[in-house]
Amino acid sequence: xxxxxxxxxxxxxxxxxxxxxxxxxxxxxxxxxxxxxxxxxxxxxxxxxxxxxxxxxxxxxxxxxxxxxxxxxxxxxxxxxxxxxxxxxxxxxxxxxxxxxxxxxxxxxxxxxxxxxxxxxxxxxxxxxxxxxxxxxxxxxxxxxxxxxxxxxxxxxxxxxx
Amino acid sequence: xxxxxxxxxxxxxxxxxxxxxxxxxxxxxxxxxxxxxxxxxxxxxxxxxxxxxxxxxxxxxxxxxxxxxxxxxxxxxxxxxxxxxxxxxxxxxxxxxxxxxxxxxxxxxxxxxxxxxxxxxxxxxxxxxxxxxxxxxxxxxxxxxxxxxxxxxxxxxxxxxxxxxxxxxxxxxxxxxxxxxxxxxxxxxxxxxxxxxxxxxxxxxxxxxxxxxxxxxxxxxxxxxxxxxxxxxxxxxxxxxxxxxxxxxxxxxxxxxxxxxxxxxxxxxxxxxxxxxxxxxxxxxxxxxxxxxxxxxxxxxxxxxxxxxxxxxxxxxxxxxxxxxxxxxxxxxxxxxxxxxxxxxxxxxxxxxxx
Numbered sequence: 001x002x003x004x005x006x007x008x009x010x011x012x013x014x015x016x017x018x019x020x021x022x023x024x025x026x027x028x029x030x031x032x033x034x035x036x037x038x039x040x041x042x043x044x045x046x047x048x049x050x051x052x053x054x055x056x057x058x059x060x061x062x063x064x065x066x067x068x069x070x071x072x073x074x075x076x077x078x079x080x081x082x083x084x085x086x087x088x089x090x091x092x093x094x095x096x097x098x099x100x101x102x103x104x105x106x107x108x109x110x111x112x113x114x115x116x117x118x119x120x121x122x123x124x125x126x127x128x129x130x131x132x133x134x135x136x137x138x139x140x141x142x143x144x145x146x147x148x149x150x151x152x153x154x155x156x157x158x159x160x161x162x
Numbered sequence: 163x164x165x166x167x168x169x170x171x172x173x174x175x176x177x178x179x180x181x182x183x184x185x186x187x188x189x190x191x192x193x194x195x196x197x198x199x200x201x202x203x204x205x206x207x208x209x210x211x212x213x214x215x216x217x218x219x220x221x222x223x224x225x226x227x228x229x230x231x232x233x234x235x236x237x238x239x240x241x242x243x244x245x246x247x248x249x250x251x252x253x254x255x256x257x258x259x260x261x262x263x264x265x266x267x268x269x270x271x272x273x274x275x276x277x278x279x280x281x282x283x284x285x286x287x288x289x290x291x292x293x294x295x296x297x298x299x300x301x302x303x304x305x306x307x308x309x310x311x312x313x314x315x316x317x318x319x320x321x322x323x324x325x326x327x328x329x330x331x332x333x334x335x336x337x338x339x340x341x342x343x344x345x346x347x348x349x350x351x352x353x354x355x356x357x358x359x360x361x362x363x364x365x366x367x368x369x370x371x372x373x374x375x376x377x378x379x380x381x382x383x384x385x386x387x388x389x390x391x392x393x394x395x396x397x398x399x400x401x402x403x404x405x406x407x408x409x410x411x412x413x414x415x416x417x418x419x420x421x422x423x424x425x426x427x428x429x430x431x432x433x434x435x436x437x438x439x440x441x442x443x444x445x446x447x448x449x450x451x452x453x454x455x456x457x458x459x460x461x462x463x464x465x466x467x468x469x470x471x472x473x474x475x476x477x478x479x480x481x482x483x484x485x486x487x488x489x490x491x492x493x494x495x496x497x498x499x500x501x502x503x504x505x506x507x508x509x510x511x512x513x514x515x516x517x
Contacts (some may be wrong), residue, residue, distance in 0.1 A: 043240035
């Protein structure tokens with residue numbers, strides 16, 4: 001502690017270096033308000049977000065077994081659920097299989113396979129996709145459809161994330 | 163920022179409101195503590211609105227009611243906390259509304275010009291009891307099922323129209339998922355629609371007439387009466403009370419979470435020791451006592467008549483105890499109030515000891 005000769009200077013310097021009572025109260029009250037908001041807000045957020053978590057767990061699945069789907073006739077199509085999403089299974093005329101996430105990459109409508117034009121189309125805004133690769137070929141979609149790998153088994157068909 | 167303030171000031175009476183808030187004072191005296199209870203019940207109501215909306219996100223009225231409440235309580239993150247906060251805040255809401263009403267009564271706050279405040283307040287409390295009754299059924303567990311059955315048997319005792327009233331409320335001859343559906347509509351739509359304008363009116367009257375002074379203060383010459391500024395002094399104290407209340411709700415909800423009983427089974431017998439929530443205990447045990455004195459349907463009718471007469475006297479008290487220097491009449495009104503409090507407490511305690 002240095003001895004101060006002039007008391008006035010000492011008062012001024014403590015005001016400069018330290019925190020004034022008003023500032024302290026401001027920060028303390030503000031901090032408590034924030035802590036309180038957090039304590040109330042966090043449970044509410046988790047409460048509302050509960051089903052999202054379940055849906056995400058569902059979406060994280062790697063593959064789906066479709067019983068008897070290997071019997072799907074040539075040239076026909078079938079809808080199934082891949083986790084929470086609608087998905088599309090096509091058995092092409094030449095015997096090839098392809099499967100896609102059926103959610104349009106434009107604004108989330110569910111797409112449809114049109115056999116007569118051999119295209120996957122979205123009725124909402126006219127988006128078109130290639131039915132073998134899932135590539136976006138016309139209309140507004142910005143990205144190809146997510147393509148799944150298809151494996152034919154004896155009694156079922158396994159669709160898995162590529 | 164100042165531009166927004168200017169915009170608003172030109173279009174809204176902000177200056178007048180600020181002047182009003184600046185001028186407004188709240189009396190300060192030995193009974194001033196009782197002024198906070200209306201505000202506490204208001205906070206509890208606000209908590210009810212928020213937690214109620216959150217419960218609406220997952221609650222399913224009708225046949226899925228029990229299972230949806232089970233999910234809220236055991237599956238959804240913090241669902242137990244929100245449900246418990248709703249239940250505890252309901253209790254504190256009615257408790258503080260009762261305390262508020264009795265403190266107004268004993269401070270003679272119903273006298274001219276505050277009669278409308280008295281009547282709107284009683285209406286709010288009665289609606290609050292209906293909120294409690296209708297909400298209690300919604301989880302559709304054993305307890306809520308039987309409590310509603312018993313509760314709806316009471317209007318049944320009213321001559322001529324009683325059956326029709328309870329059948330309409332029940333939606334049939336027995337409590338079922340149809341009852342849950344209509345109690346749900348009552349609880350989340352009809353009652354709030356009625357409640358909100360009345361609470362607005364009630365609060366407007368408080369601003370219009372200011373806080374009532376108890377007779378002991380009114381006797382003092384104006385110069386001896388103390389008061390504090392409404393803004394910011396009283397508002398800060400009021401907010402402090404709100405903070406305490408919020409913490410009490412949070413503590414009660416965390417330490418004593420609301421349980422969910424077995425699913426309601428219309429074929430099961432009533433569980434032993436079944437009793438209503440505390441706010442109906444006094445009426446419940448009075449009916450029991452009157453029923454013992456006068457057996458049969460007559461006893462029930464006598465009990466209900468007793469409640470209606472008591473409530474009417476309570477409502478009409480501003481017409482009886484009119485004068486500022488009321489003398490004997492004012493004393494009688496006070497004795498009547500003490501009598502009502504004692505009867506309610508004693509019958510409630512008797513009700514709990516009889517379980």
